[in-house]
Amino acid sequence: MTSLTQFFRNVSSEMRKVSWPKRKELTGYTVTVIVTVTILALFFAGIDQIISRSVRFILGL
Template sequence: MSSLTQFFRHVGSEMRKVSWPRRKELTGYTITVVATVTILALFFAGIDLVISKSIRFILGL
C-alpha cells in the first residue's frame, strides 16, 4: 500500500513541474485543431463523394 501512496506523491510532484498553457495559447491550439479536423473531414467527404459517384457511373446504377 505504501508503494501506491508513494506513486501518487510522485505523480503530484511531477504534475507541479508541468508547464501548462495559458488561456490564450489554449484557445489558439483549440481553434487550430477544430479548423484542421473540419477541413480534413470536408476533404475526405468530398473524396468519398467523388469515388461513390464514379463507381455508380461505372456500374451504371
C-alpha cells in the same frame, strides 16, 4: 499500499513541474485543431462523394 501512496506522491510532484499553456495559447491551439478537423472532414467527405459517384457510374447504377 506503500507503493500506491508513493506512486501518487510522485504523480503529484511531477504534475507541479508541468508547464501548462496560458489561456491565449490554449484558445489558439483549440481553434487550430477545430479548423483543421473541419477542413479534413470536408475534404474526405468530398473525396468519398467523388469515389462513390465514380463507382456508381462504372457499375451503371
